[in-house]
Amino acid sequence: MSLTLYYSPGACSGITINAIKELGLDCEFIRVDLSSGEHKTERYLSINPHGKVPALVADGKLLTENPAILIYLNSLVEGSKLIPETDDAFQRSLYYSDLMWCSSTVHPSVRHVCVPAYYTVAEDKDDVVARGKIALTVHLQAIEKRLQESDWWYGEQWAIVDTYLHWCYSRAQRGGFPLDDYPAILAHKERIEAMPSYQRRAQIEAA
Template sequence: MSNITLFAMPGSCSRVSLILLEEAKADYHIQWVNLMNGDHKTAEFKQINPKSKVPALAIAGEVLTENPMIIKYISTQFPKANLLPKVDTGLAEYQQISDLCFCSSTIHPLVTRFCIPTFFAEESCATSVKEKALAALHEGLTWVEQRLADSTWWYGEQWSAMDAYIFWIITRLQRCNFSLSDLPNLAQHTENMLKRDSVIWALEKEKLANQ
């Protein structure tokens, strides 16, 4: 039996960890958590993750939370999968973590504000929240768009965990009618991701969980 369990919800940001585990061909178990039913608020789940969030990664009885650290852990445990580029200096490694934090702390909160503005404001103010999130998203994603102008993936021609995180961001936004008409490189990046085996397998597992 695997000593790795991913607590996840289909469509949520736990998709990033799911893709990485598939990419690494890891032996792991999935425990689906239905946020819409309030599973994350139960006393049972709070014993696993008192932050009441997914993803959470249980490793031999210990639980790791927060996307950048889960991603870093999976990358370190499965070095042959090359989930993050090998680097020569400590500073370069910190830069990789900084990239992941850009997704988690800068873009990710804006995704929620764009898709579910009523989480943050009364209905009368929701439109304003969404509009401000949209403006900030375009600013942040324009940088990503420019970075992808001359390469297939975030780190040039090497696929990485950053590409999985960017993919989740874009596909989550697309479910909320976010347009990529002004972001052709990101649109192509999404198409490229959808052809990758690890992504296909991860999406299939989410699909089965929703049935």
């Protein structure tokens, strides 16, 4: 199988890189410079009409949106630990729901805090940031409470949702949102960043 991932350093495509490295899949990684607007160019839009990263091309077919890509990658390797194995369709849907919660709920609140210009053309963006901080605080409190009970989101075993959560709170921290009040999250952050797959991802993003 031929896999190509279009990514941008610091973007949520890092989660996808992490998943690929965790699974040991062969993949070509192509960098897209979001800061220069490369994702809006005719060349990139011909690859991904949505103009976003990540974008995965598998045997010439395009797949977008992180939860969908992660679910697909999980299906490629027998015994994959990206998503816990279960024969229960409802439980499997709950696992998928957690990924979608990260993508459609936590992630947007991070963007409100870190890139408010995405949500308003007004010169004063303080209101957007303030609303983002309120929402993000609620999400981080829920994450903190759960991580106080176990090392990983699902207990003793890492899953890719842990890496998605890590991206969300780390991106918020880089955007100026302090994590001092969330010791369980900070401990979780250390565990994620000690993983070999995370370190291999960091090397790709830094190249």
